Amino acid sequence: MTQLQFNLDFEKIKDEVMQSDLNDVVKSSIVILFNQYMETERDQYMKTSSYERDEDRIDYRNGYYERELILSVGRLALKVPRTRSGEFATEIFEKYKRCDKSFLLSMLEMVVNGVSTRKVTKIVEQLCGEKVSKSMVSELTKKLDPVVKEWAERPLNLQYYNYIFVDAMYIKVREYHKVVSKAVYIALGVNSQDRREIIGFKVTNKESTEGWNEFFESLKARGLQSPKLVISDAHEGLKAAIKKSFLNTSWQRCTVHFLRNIVKEMPKKESKEARDHLKEIFRASTIDISRMLKNEFIEKYEDDKKYTKAIETLDAGYEDAIQFYEEDKDTHIHIRSTNVLERLNSEVRRREQVIRIFPNVNSAFRLIGAVLMDCEETMDNGNKKFIYRKKE
Template sequence: MTQLNISLDFDELTEAITKSDMNTGMKGLAIAVFNAYMEAERDQFLKANRYERSEDRVDSRNGYYDRDFRLAIGKLKLRVPRTRSGQFSTQLFEKYCRSDQAFVLSMVEAVVNGVSTRKVTNIVENLCGEQVSKSFVSSVMTRLDPEIKKFRERSLTYEKFPYLYVDALYLKVHEESRVVSKALYIAQGVNSKNKREILGFKVTGVESEESWSSFFRELRDRGLRQPIMVTSDAHAGLKRAIQKEFPGTSWQRCTAHF
C-alpha cells in the first residue's frame, strides 16, 4: 500500500458535505458534542462535577429543557442544562454566530479519525472561537465515547449497498509512548441515492488476508448484504478476503491505484 499525502479543496469539500444527506450517526455525534459542551459549561459554573461534594460549589443541578437548534446538517434537538437558582446560562448559542461549515468539516474529520482529543479540541474551538483547556476537552470526550461507539457499531440493515469501496491508509499513531505505523481500513458503500457512506473503519497492526476477512465479517455481522461489486487495489490478501467473504461478488481494481 502507498502512503498518501492528501491535499483538499476545503471550499469544494464544504459544499459537498453540506449538500449531502447526513446520516443519523453524524447528527447524533453533533448533538453529543453540543450537549457535552453545555454540560461541561454547567460543571464549571457550579465549580463541582456531577455527584461531587465540594466546598466551592455555588449552585445545584436542576435538570434540562429541550431546545431545537438548526445547522446545515439539519435540525438538532438539544438538552440545555439548568441550575436550581436559574442563574446559569449557556454561552454556546451566543458564541456560535459564525458559519457552521467549519464545524461540519470538523465533525467529518472527527468521525474518520476516531475522535481523538486533538480533534475534539479543534471542534470545540471552531464551535466557540476560543481556546479551551485539556481538562475541559477531557470532560467532553468522556460524554462523547458512547456516541462514537454507537456510530461504529450501528446496524447496516437500513440500506442496501450494491457497490463497496475498500482501502487501507497507513497512519502514524501513539502507542505506549511510541509512534508506530498502523493500517486504517475504510469501507465505503454506495447507497440507493448513489451517494457514498462510510460503513466502517478499523485500525489494525498489519494488512493481511486474515485481518481483511475479519473486517468484512464485522460488516456482515452489522447487517451488510452481499454487494454486487467491490473496488479496491490489487493487494493479494485483500483480493482473497473479498473472494472468501463475498463469494460471487465481482471485483474491480481501483483505477487510481492502477
C-alpha cells in the first residue's frame, strides 16, 4: 500500500491564521485539515486504508469520538478516530500542547510584567474567543515556583562580589484576613568582571537587625564571601547586621540619602548655595579635595544657628559616606550611592502596584522573584559592564 505522508507545520498554520480575519470558513478549514491529519495517522497505524482487506492488519476501525481543542485562534470541534483495541492515539493534541505552549508563556509573561489577572483574562478572551478564569491564571503563575526557587537558591561561590548594594522595600500582604506590611530585602552584587547580579531577596515581617542578619547568613550559606564594600542607607538594624556578618568589609553610606538627611536640617529658603556646596563635597575627584570642601562648609556656616544641626549631621556621618574613595576612581560614581538598587526597586514597585495586595507571602515571593529574574536578564548582558575601568 502506498503510504501517504501528511506533515503539518503547526507554527506556520498558527501564524497564518493569526494574521488572517478569523471567521467560520477559516475555522472550518482548520477542522477539516486536523480531522484529515488524524485519519491519516490511524491509516498509518493500521497499515491499511478504509475498506481494505489485509490478513496482516493489526486492528479494526471503530468510528470516532468528539473532542474539543482550544487554540489561540478559538475553539475547534474535532472528530477523533479510534480503534477497537483502543491502542491507537493521535499525536495532534500533544503537538497542540507544544505549539501553544508559547501562548501560555505569553500569559505568564503578562502577569510578570504587571498586567492584572483581570486584564489577562480579557486579553485571552479577545484572542481565543474563550473565557479563562482568574483561578487558571493564578494556577499558571504557580509554575514559576520551582524556577524562582532554583534561581533564588543558586550557589554564590562561583564568583567574588567586590561590591554589594542592599535595601528594603515594603509591600502589602493579606494575612489571617488582615492586610499587613511586609519588608522585601534585595541584594545586588557587582562581581569581579564588573557585572551586576541580583544575588538574593527575601520577604520578611519587618526590617530589623535580626532580619538582616538572617538574610546575610542565607547569602553566606550559599557561598557569598565578604565583599570590599557594602553600600546601603543608614538604617540602624542594617548597619549592625553588616558589621556582624561581614568581617573586614567597609560600609559605604549612600551619599544621596545622607545629603537628604543634612538638607532636612537646613533652612528651606535661601540655602541653594549651601546645598550646592554640599553636593560638591561628595563629587570631588579626590578624598583630599572632599575633606577641604567639607571643612570650608563648616567654617562658612558654623556661626549661623540655622545650620548647627546640619553641620552636626555632616560631621557625624561624613567618614562613612566617603569610603568609596578607597576604590578605583572609575568606580566612584557607581558605588557612592544606592541609586542602582533604587532603580531596581522602582521596577519591582511598578509591577507590584498592579496587584496592590498580595494574597499571601508565597505569591509575593513568586512574583517579585520573577520580576527580579526578568530584570537581571537585561542587566549587563552581552559585552556590557556596570563599571568600565580605564586602561592605564
